[in-house]
Each structure stands twice: as structure tokens, then as C-alpha cells.
Amino acid sequence: MILNRAAAIAATTLAATGATGALANEAVTFGTNWVAQAEHGGFYQSVADGTYAACGLDVTIVPGGPQVNNRALMLAGKVDYHMGGSMLDAFSAVHEGLPIVAVAAAFQKEPQVIITHPGKAKTFEDLKNLEKILISDGGVLTFWAWMMKAYGFKEEQREVYTFNSAPFVANENWGMQGYLSSEPYFVEKEAGFKPDVFLIADAGYTSYSTTIETMADTVANKPEQVKCFVEGSIKGWYNYIYNDNTAANEMIKKDNAEMSDEAIAYAIAAMKEHGIVDSGDSETMGIGVMTDAKVEDFFKKMVDAGVVSGDIDWKASYTTAFVGQGVGLDLKPSN
Numbered sequence: 001m002i003l004n005r006a007a008a009i010a011a012t013t014l015a016a017t018g019a020t021g022a023l024a025n026e027a028v029t030f031g032t033n034w035v036a037q038a039e040h041g042g043f044y045q046s047v048a049d050g051t052y053a054a055c056g057l058d059v060t061i062v063p064g065g066p067q068v069n070n071r072a073l074m075l076a077g078k079v080d081y082h083m084g085g086s087m088l089d090a091f092s093a094v095h096e097g098l099p100i101v102a103v104a105a106a107f108q109k110e111p112q113v114i115i116t117h118p119g120k121a122k123t124f125e126d127l128k129n130l131e132k133i134l135i136s137d138g139g140v141l142t143f144w145a146w147m148m149k150a151y152g153f154k155e156e157q158r159e160v161y162t163f164n165s166a167p168f169v170a171n172e173n174w175g176m177q178g179y180l181s182s183e184p185y186f187v188e189k190e191a192g193f194k195p196d197v198f199l200i201a202d203a204g205y206t207s208y209s210t211t212i213e214t215m216a217d218t219v220a221n222k223p224e225q226v227k228c229f230v231e232g233s234i235k236g237w238y239n240y241i242y243n244d245n246t247a248a249n250e251m252i253k254k255d256n257a258e259m260s261d262e263a264i265a266y267a268i269a270a271m272k273e274h275g276i277v278d279s280g281d282s283e284t285m286g287i288g289v290m291t292d293a294k295v296e297d298f299f300k301k302m303v304d305a306g307v308v309s310g311d312i313d314w315k316a317s318y319t320t321a322f323v324g325q326g327v328g329l330d331l332k333p334s335n
Contacts, residue, residue: 025058026225031070031079036063036255038267039181039210040083041248042106042237042277042287048247051235055228063255074100074215081229084211086110087298088142090317091308099216102318104230104288105208106237109201109276111180112143115187116196117172124203128153133175134161134168142307143177143200149305150204165191180274181267199274206298208290209276211318219319230322234288237277238331241268278332281324289324 032040043061046052052059062079064070073079075098084090084102093100114127121127128151135144135158147153159167161177168176169191178184180199188194201207212230219226240248245268253259271277281289292315299314 025053025056027058027060028080028225028229029060029062029078030081030083030229031062031064031068031073032083033064033070033085035065035258036061036252037181037259038249038252038264039107039111039271041240041245041252041264041268043083043233044236044251045240045245045248046232046236048251049236049239051239052229052232055232057225057228057232059229059232061251061255071100071213074213080214080218082213084213086142086207086209087211087295087317088207088302088307090211090213091299091302091312091314093213094314094317095309095312100213101216101219101316102208102211102213102290103219103226103321104212104233104323105210105290106212106233106288107209107276108279108282108287108289109199109274110143110205110207110209111271111274111276112139112200112205113178113180113184114175114198114200115168115178115184116175116198118193118196120173121175121196121198124198124200125151127151127175127198128157130157130175131173132159132171133157133177134159135177136161136163139177143205145307146205146301146305147200150301180276181263181270184270185263185266202274204301206294206301208294208298212288219321223321227322230288231327234286234323235328235331237287238328241272241277242333243331284326285324286326286329288327290318290320291324292320 030043047059047061062070070079071082074082090102114133116130140158144158165176165183165187168174176183184195184197212233214226249264278287281291295314295318302308303310
């Protein structure tokens with residue numbers, strides 16, 4: 001009986017370790033905040049090319065969408081890591097008492113844009129001369145509030161944006177909010193003209209975006225796992241935007257049947273052109289970097305604009321422990 005039990009244990013151990021004798025990789029899940037797209041490419045890259053696996057993680061990506069709340073699933077223990085939006089999400093978590101910590105920022109710049117008909121504005125400040133700008137309800141509470149405070153945009157200039165571009169297309173003196181790789185692409189494709197694009201990040205909206213969030217307990221109790229996931233993601237982003245991303249794009253299209261090669265190529269080109277993933281601090285400190293100075297700068301701007309309360313402990317919303325160490329810089333082509 002003892003021998004049989006010992007044999008059973010040995011068989012179980014062998015199955016778990018595999019023929020090489022190495023321990024099986026730890027299974028973790030990463031929930032995104034929208035359907036699969038090129039803006040998630042670095043994460044898919046590290047699944048596809050084995051970067052996560054190389055440091056001991058078996059990562060499953062769980063796509064988000066209009067009916068999916070992966071952040072809630074993380075709070076419920078169903079997802080290990082979550083793709084956040086801007087740092088406003090991180091500040092909100094602190095304000096609400098949620099034990100969530102941002103551990104990296106895949107995007108150095110927020111990809112939110114204002115687009116216009118060709119030639120209607122030369123600078124961001126010129127946008128104040130537009131007759132109307134289509135802004136969503138969510139935008140009103142965030143970047144539009146900052147635009148009014150920092151640049152003097154008027155409340156009456158705002159027209160409600162319902163994610164229908166037809167009013168913008170029909171009115172050449174109107175502007176419209178958009179996502180860098182979405183609205184400009186579809187307007188050009190469907191309306192037949194290339195809109196002018198103004199990135200709010202370049203106008204001073206200094207939030208990080210596409211953050212990696214996890215639970216505070218995970219940071220405290222599983223730092224090696226966090227390190228593996230963050231550094232694996234960083235390497236994935238280098239490889240995705242600078243090297244061969246074919247396998248990652250196939251995974252994206254598998255998870256999102258509506259995604260096309262053309263849309264993926266447009267998004268990658270836009271991210272590179274505008275320095276969304278790799279610009280500023282990341283050029284020397286590595287993709288994913290967050291700095292206290294930049295987070296504080298954005299926090300103060302949001303307090304000044306009335307977007308967040310000044311008594312939030314903004315330093316509790318993130319940690320820089322896993323980023324800024326130059327990981328992946330060797331993967332970036334020198335030319």
C-alpha cells in the first residue's frame with residue numbers, strides 16, 4: 001500500500017515536471033480592457049514567442065470588451081493581472097480603497113487624440129477656434145476638464161460624442177475625440193479624407209496609459225512572479241514594435257475575428273510615429289517605465305482641473321520597483 005502510494009506521488013510529480021525534470025510553469029491570467037488589437041501586441045508577443053515561459057509563467061490573455069469587466073474579475077481573484085487605462089484608474093482605485101497597484105506602463109503617452117478636417121488647426125490651441133468638438137461623457141470628466149483648465153476651451157464648445165463619426169464628417173469646422181489608431185483610421189477609410197491628428201499627450205496631458213495592474217497582495221507576496229510578468233511584457237513590447245510580430249498578430253486576429261492586417265499595421269505605425277510605447281524616459285530607462293516626477297505632475301494637473309481630489313494618496317497607486325532598469329533595451333534595433 002505504501003509502495004503504491006509512493007508510486008502515485010512519483011507519477012504525479014513526473015507529470016507536473018515533464019520529461020526535463022523542470023517544474024511546470026506557473027499559470028497566470030492577464031485580463032485586457034478591450035477586444036484584442038495591436039495596442040495589446042506586446043503582451044501577445046511574449047505569449048507567442050515564449051518570453052513569459054522562459055521566466056516561468058504560463059500566461060493566458062483574457063480579452064476584455066463592452067460586456068467584460070476584467071478588473072472586477074481581478075478583484076474577485078479570477079484574474080491575476082489587469083490592463084489599466086490611464087493613471088486616473090490608479091488614482092480612482094486608491095480613492096475607492098481598492099487594493100490595486102500599477103506596476104508598469106506599457107504606454108508612455110495617452111493615445112487620446114482630437115481630430116479635425118484637414119487644415120482647420122495648426123496647433124492644439126487652435127482647436128479652440130473650432131465650432132464644436134465631439135467629446136464623450138467620459139471625456140468630459142477627464143481630459144476635456146483638463147483642456148478647459150489648461151487651454152481655456154469653453155463648455156459650450158462641447159458636443160456629445162456617441163462614438164458615431166457622421167456629425168464630424170458632415171461638419172468641416174467640427175473636431176472629434178478619438179483613439180490614435182481608431183477614429184483617424186476609420187474616418188480616412190470610410191469618409192475618404194485623412195484627418196489632422198492632435199495627440200493630447202503632446203499638449204501636456206502627461207498620463208501613462210495601458211498600465212499593468214495587480215493586487216497589492218500579489219506585489220507583496222509574489223514579487224518574483226510580478227517581476228517575470230512585467231519584464232516579460234517589456235521585452236514583448238520591444239519585439240512587437242521593432243522586430244518580427246507575425247505570431248503575435250495571428251493570435252490577436254484569432255481572439256478578434258474583426259481585426260484585419262491593415263488595421264494592425266496602421267496601429268503599429270501610429271504607435272511608433274507618435275512615441276506611444278517608446279519615447280521620453282523609456283528611451284534610456286526602458287519601455288514600461290514610470291517615474292515619481294511624471295506621476296506627480298499628472299496628479300497635480302488633475303487636481304488643478306477638478307478631476308481628482310487633492311487628498312488622494314497618489315503615491316499608493318503605483319510602484320516603480322519593477323521598471324526603469326533598462327530591461328529590453330538590447331532588443332531595440334540600433335538604426
